[in-house]
Ligand SMILES: Nc1ncnc2c1ncn2[C@@H]1O[C@H](COP(=O)(O)OP(=O)(O)OP(=O)(O)O)[C@@H](O)[C@H]1O
């Protein structure tokens with residue numbers, strides 16, 4: 001979908017319309033209306049427990065894994081204009097198009113190669129050469145290739161925390177996702193590993209639409225183009241990142257980013 | 263509250279340490295006691311039976327003459343029964359465990375199934391024997407055969423295998439399932455590529471331990487009518503002529519190690535008691551080596567997986 005915004009056209013990749021989410025009886029997301037702009041980085045910020053993770057996990061239907069969860073409203077994916085959370089859409093299809101990187105690196109206890117190749121294997125790709133090409137390409141995109149190219153068949157969990165997180169990014173990239181979801185991807189990493197991941201995010205936005213949850217205001221400022229501020233399950237404000245951090249429209253947003261609560 | 267003085271802190275630590283030490287010593291003593299009992303048992307068995315162990319003891323059929331009697335039919339019978347037990351209980355047990363952990367919705371129905379599995383594990387084995395006598399021997403007409411014994415012991419260890427499978431699966435963090443599903447894996451792919459491979463160590467350990475329990479079971483096997491004196495072997499499962507693999511052995515009468523032992527012990531002649539001790543040593547050797555395999559498997563698979 002394309003909307004006019006002054007001189008430039010802005011392409012929208014996804015849009016939530018009156019999105020509600022319930023953990024059993026707990027109403028965790030309340031009428032979220034948000035447009036995710038194509039090939040850009042959108043940051044989700046807000047105090048702990050405000051629903052950032054919950055919102056992010058709607059995009060790849062991760063909530064379907066557990067009983068008692070309920071979606072309501074719509075979460076549209078463009079250009080097809082399909083409703084991601086509708087029960088007529090197969091979550092597998094959604095997950096093949098929308099990748100996720102979790103807060104804690106979660107590699108499989110398999111080799112580095114098999115970790116990255118897993119998405120392809122799931123799709124039935126088994127040709128060695130095809131797998132090798134894609135694994136190398138993904139590891140290069142994740143800026144990990146040089147560090148692991150000599151030990152591709154060694155076990156993944158021998159890597160450092162930062163390398164593991166980039167491995168998980170490579171695993172998600174191997175599927176050529178249209179949207180990549182990051183849930184506090186650097187909260188377990190040291191500053192150097194964090195910088196690497198941030199650099200990667202900035203680079204990736206040329207090809208992928210990125211949504212990133214972060215607790216780190218500086219990080220949101222550094223990597224994102226747009227920022228959404230959430231509070232108690234509601235979307236309080238959404239705007240360009242500079243605007244949010246310099247002249248926020250809502251008092252609550254200002255209090256949060258200046259560190260007066262949260 | 264006032265700050266504790268240095269003296270008071272030291273006193274507190276001393277009293278805690280004392281309790282620590284008392285428990286440690288108590289635990290060690292109890293452990294040694296139970297080990298000693300086991301050791302005494304093994305030594306007693308060996309001093310009685312060692313003299314009788316020889317190649318002919320393993321290759322002879324039972325006989326009226328104690329020095330000619332052997333355990334050939336018993337160990338072959340035990341092996342074949344274990345084969346049927348494993349072939350029936352392992353696939354069903356693993357499938358049930360995977361279903362309950364990964365697929366079953368938590369509702370009244372699955373809750374009832376779970377309670378039943380737990381109860382089943384506590385049912386005395388002779389009850390299994392009686393049930394098998396009614397169902398397998400008479401209803402299905404399997405007779406007092408290897409098949410009947412194998413299936414009976416299979417039922418007996420099924421709850422153990424189900425529980426072991428479930429416990430092994432539960433150690434897999436949900437983050438791993440999420441990682442697999444997040445790249446588009448189906449539930450079955452997640453089970454096949456991750457859940458089962460990562461729980462193999464725990465499942466195999468459970469299987470081996472349950473089989474080592476089954477191999478020593480006597481009551482249910484007597485109940486279904488195993489023979490106590492048998493001087494022939496079942497037809498071989500494999501042959502050199504077509505069709506190479508045969509199944510008529512599963513309907514063959516049989517005996518197993520513990521029954522052979524029981525038979526010898528209940529005879530008046532002292533020489534047969536020696537035979538029983540020797541057979542006991544071999545049975546013990548079988549179960550101990552199975553337990554050793556279980557320990558090895560656990561270590562081997564644990565080395566490859568780290569969460
Ligand atoms: N599985 C669950 N079952 C029930 N309630 C949940 C569950 N997960 C989260 N919640 C609740 O939903 C609300 C939103 O949680 P969520 O994890 O989305 O917060 P968050 O913004 O990601 O917080 P954080 O910054 O601490 O990660 C919280 O009140 C939380 O307690």
Ligand SMILES: [Mg+2]
Nearest residue numbers: 052053054183
């Ligand atoms: Mg969160």
